[in-house]
Amino acid sequence: MARFVLDVVSALDLSAIYRSYQDKDGRGQAAYAPEMMVRVLLYGYARGVYSSRKIQARTFEDVAFRYLSGDQHPDHATIAEFRKRHLEALSGLFTQALLLCSEAGLVKLGHVSIDGTKIKANASKHKAMSYKHMNETEARLKQEIDGLLAAAEKMDAEEDAQYGKDRQGDELPEELSRRQSRLKKIGEAKAAMEQEAKEKVAQQRAETEQKLAEREEQERRTGKKKRGRKPEPPDDDKGRPDDTAQRNFTDPESRIMPDGANKGSFVQGYNAQIAVDSASQVIVAAEVTQETNDKKQLLPMIAQIAANLEQKPEKVSADTGYFSEANVTDESVKDVDLYVATGRDKHGVAVETSSDPRPLGALPKDAMREKLRTEAGRTVYKMRKAIVEPVFGQIKEQRGFRRFSLRGKENVSCEWKLVCAVSNLLKLFRAGWVLEMA
Numbered sequence: 001m002a003r004f005v006l007d008v009v010s011a012l013d014l015s016a017i018y019r020s021y022q023d024k025d026g027r028g029q030a031a032y033a034p035e036m037m038v039r040v041l042l043y044g045y046a047r048g049v050y051s052s053r054k055i056q057a058r059t060f061e062d063v064a065f066r067y068l069s070g071d072q073h074p075d076h077a078t079i080a081e082f083r084k085r086h087l088e089a090l091s092g093l094f095t096q097a098l099l100l101c102s103e104a105g106l107v108k109l110g111h112v113s114i115d116g117t118k119i120k121a122n123a124s125k126h127k128a129m130s131y132k133h134m135n136e137t138e139a140r141l142k143q144e145i146d147g148l149l150a151a152a153e154k155m156d157a158e159e160d161a162q163y164g165k166d167r168q169g170d171e172l173p174e175e176l177s178r179r180q181s182r183l184k185k186i187g188e189a190k191a192a193m194e195q196e197a198k199e200k201v202a203q204q205r206a207e208t209e210q211k212l213a214e215r216e217e218q219e220r221r222t223g224k225k226k227r228g229r230k231p232e233p234p235d236d237d238k239g240r241p242d243d244t245a246q247r248n249f250t251d252p253e254s255r256i257m258p259d260g261a262n263k264g265s266f267v268q269g270y271n272a273q274i275a276v277d278s279a280s281q282v283i284v285a286a287e288v289t290q291e292t293n294d295k296k297q298l299l300p301m302i303a304q305i306a307a308n309l310e311q312k313p314e315k316v317s318a319d320t321g322y323f324s325e326a327n328v329t330d331e332s333v334k335d336v337d338l339y340v341a342t343g344r345d346k347h348g349v350a351v352e353t354s355s356d357p358r359p360l361g362a363l364p365k366d367a368m369r370e371k372l373r374t375e376a377g378r379t380v381y382k383m384r385k386a387i388v389e390p391v392f393g394q395i396k397e398q399r400g401f402r403r404f405s406l407r408g409k410e411n412v413s414c415e416w417k418l419v420c421a422v423s424n425l426l427k428l429f430r431a432g433w434v435l436e437m438a
Contacts, residue, residue, distance in 0.1 A: 002064035005043045007435040008425060009035055012096050016089040032074050037082045039068040041090070045422040048399040052079040087406070091414035094286060094421040095308055101424050102309060104433050106280040111380065112313040113387035114285075114301050114322065116273045116294050117396070120403040121254035121412070125268035192252065194240065201234050208233045251407040257292045270404070272416050275301045276388045277313075282427050283391060284308060286420040288413040294321040298340070299330055312336055317384040320344055325364040339381045342369045395423060 017034045053076040058065040275285035285304040320341040
């Protein structure tokens, strides 16, 4: 594996990393060779070693790490800084690794399965506070600060009378400084949540107006009034966060999300998405979202597959969390054969299959349900779990990636793509890929 990493890194384009060193003025200690640092990082991720301190220790203790580092031993701060500084370039290795897999014949795009999993953020859910609790705490802190200021003012007056007004002032009392700092953080968090709520209402209003326009156009075209209730725009007073809405002070961009592995429990984290090709379980698209559900991820993931490989998959399967009528009728996927569940089947209950053609004019949901009940539809959809879920198992169980090392959605997204790049490189390694020397 170490020899494979040595070969594959020499085949990767690291020019984006090297460019950042070209403008140095020559002062300071010379940097470690970027190619060596990339080798050590990729091998660490492949072996489930993500901590910069543990990677540093392995360069002394592990023969493979010593081989890849050329018996050099960058300290943990250098490793962490290299990963942080070149995170965008490192995430770009995902596309390069994917193209290597494609050139090796591991990607067919005959059937791609999409799914998501919750990955913990580098933050504790106990460091989150609800909007209601923020308001209550803000009021209490203001009251306490007013009391402390009044007490300080009274003490100042007493000391002025005793020592005179020209005495040297002391620093702000610790308890007052601490409360003011907390009050400032809560105020910033509240302002951010209120801005997000306003943006969400504006987005909902725009979506509603678009649906109404499409409804009117369909009624004009068909001459018939469309059934069902008209979508209504959100009220202006909805631009205020819900009392239960939460924000984390350690990683404000992470969210409280239901933990699928443990029913009824929640994690502070992100929703990590992958699209996996059925041929060799290569990840053909990867992204991170703050959304707790997957409904808005189907179309972007298919678009990313097309951007990465300049080709759309023939078939795409996804569970019921990805279904919406807008998704399956979107113009961008009209040439993709979709198999998206419209609801959950009860365990132990046989689902009737049908060979009848789908009725003309059926609603998209009914048409998809009938499609999945056909023998061909069941054959395709039943492979969904077998394609995508083992990849999550390999990442989370085999290589132990259960928590992001970085904070913030952009950084976390880059780290996830680095994790997925390593997953693809391991597929390439096990397929027996060998670098062809010119």
